[in-house]
Amino acid sequence: MNAEVVKISEDLFLDCVPGLYVSELATDRPGDNGAAQIVRNRLSAIGLDGLRARAKAAENDLMSLGVTFTVYSDATAIDRILPFDCIPRIITAAEWRKLETGVQQRVAAINAFLHDIYHDRKILRDGIVPAELVLGNANYRPEMENFPVRFGTYVHICGIDIIRDQFGDFRVLEDNARTPSGVSYVVENRHLMRRAFPDLLAGMSLMPVDDYGRRLREALTEIAPEGVDDPQVVLLSPGIYNSAYFEHVFLAREMGVPLVEGQDLVVEDDRVFMKTTAGLRAVHSIYRRLGDDFLDPTVFRPESMLGVPGLIRAWRKGNVALANAVGTGVADDKAVYAYMPRIIKYYLDQDPILANVETNICREAEGLAYTLANLDKLVTKPVGESGGYGITIGPRATKEELEASRAALIANPSNWISQPVIGLSTCPTLTDEGIRERHLDLRPFAVTGRSTWVLPGGLSRVALKAGSLIVNSSQGGGSKDTWVLAEESRR
């Protein structure tokens, strides 16, 4: 694989110095079979002007195709593409084996946990996880108590945010067990690369990403009520004004099932039907991209126009399947996250394959003492908030901010966790200055019906601003094609 001769006038990667962090492409990795070197050589051969021209064309293509999310301001709706970086991120076959089994393990533990807390609550009685953390959680749904779901699967679609630290180890940063999005970009990015960079992909043996729709439909068919021969699967979307609408379209198309809105469905005699030109047609399995709160105005938010009155009743009668199940948000909570290594151990009697980011639980005396003693080195996070609110990054905080944080911790320790500052790995990225290292993460997607399948790779989100650790699309993040090298990587 390392014998490829490519004519290079200029090495574009001279400025890519990994420094403190692991670089996903600038250095060769064991088991990459020379792939990183080949990609670097080919990109250098294309040259900076060539890369920019193709990147521009690729972004125009995404815009024309409407592979966009919609940003709403006061009166206008603007379609934006998720910025696409054309330099791929490489994961070796061995790395992927570990990620894949790690994700499967995590999903198994999350499902076991949800089953337990909505039934016998052994884990609470055994004192592994504090009961009030679960039962007092805003996402805990009493409607789920003692309600059986097929195969014990609550989280059918799970996105797990993973980072690689300074030592090269993958760690889980966050679980997304409600309605994780982003999978459409994984597939679309690959299609885009195949169109715009055939010369970069030539001869590369990569694990395919095309199978997601088929797998998802299979899982949704598996969970349909027993005794239904050819279940009707639908995708329930909030509609065209939802920012993830493109993804809903994508998934409905890939699965070959109708994309419905709440207004298309009706419940009669505790059975769900969709309104067609020929009248009502039974629906058996629903992939819903609506939050729990919006699903059924008779049970949750009464003002919601997006849901279907009577849906939850039909579900509890066993006449329709919902993916994900209701009440999974209690498992991807920040505070519960801290207990995840113990949860894995408790249900599976295994050590976590993918470590958490080391987390100090301030509701525990030891965690609190350590956090208070190291405030200037740690990131402190309130457990109930999301979107980065209330976070204090110790090394960057002023003395006053640290004191305020100390006071808040002492006042209500249970509301806090702390973590060390993580040096996310980087990947060479096309910027205005040339190719430079930028921080990134990875969100693999797992589909679970009877068993768990993980889409090879996942969504690589990259912070386009130099030095930034924030990869969210709302804050200037972009995405990359994620290449999982096939087992016997040959050209």
Next chain:
Amino acid sequence: MTQQMPLLARYAESLFWMARYMERLENLARLIDVTQTFESPGLENEAWDSLVRIYADESHYAETCGAIEPDVVKRYYLLERSNPNSIVSSIEAARVNARMLRPLISTEMWKHLNVFHRDLLQIADHELQGDNLSRLCSRIKEAVQAHTGITEGTLFRDQGWHFYEIGRLIERADQTTRLLDIKFHRMLPKGPEDRRLEERTQWGGVLRAVAGYHAFRRIAPVEFQPSDVVAFLLTDPCFPRSVLLCLSQTEWHLTQLRTSYGLRGTLTPLEQIEDMRAALLDRSAEQIISIGLHDFLDGMQRDLIGLAAATGDAFFRDWKPNLKQNQSQSQSSAQL
């Protein structure tokens, strides 16, 4: 039964409307183009005034724009967002429907419409001036024709296609009656004998606007009368934009929905088509003109609204004529 695959009522409705809006766009471009050719020196305002009256927009226009002025009317029909009949409003509405239909229509259809939408939103003022306007109208017309061609070549021909075609044909019939009406407006009051040549030139303009001039020439007498043109546009069995042909095709699509897909509810719209056909064929064009062409066309337009409503009642959910799209934004807990 050729297909058992169910079609969501909402998709059927969106197909119907997407097709209508695209057809409306094309015809509006044709009407604007022909109106400009009707401008006679010193009487420019009259030509544009009839366009406003044809669409029954007099009061809305007066409210938003004031007095009739050619440039203002052009803007009103091309760029004015508060005018629900303008080109930009039509493309906006077509795209909203296309967006709902993305799981169903071909990627090529969506991509073309999406790019066309972006182009139309970027029309600059100078493109409305002088001879640029005719070029702009051609561009719009050709883009819709590209849409029609892409649809013909890529849209899956199940029941959804029938709803698309029904929407397109009803709109086309309606627009043909309006085009005829615009010319009729310009005939009043009756011109003196020496204006007959100019009259004929203008009828030629109407026929060119619907790309029917050459076909008309082939079948009409050399010394044609206005009634020959009226007959051609209303009842010619072969001209693609004649009201009669549009109705016959609509009838065929409705029948297909019943026989191939087992859909019930076609009875009322089919009966309505029967009645409209009788109204078109029972009298000669001369008779229609002498009784009053404008009133006749007005009646046709009302019947077409009734036909659309009957189709909607039968197949679309919660049908309401002039259904306004729900603009409320909705956000779920998308985790990205």
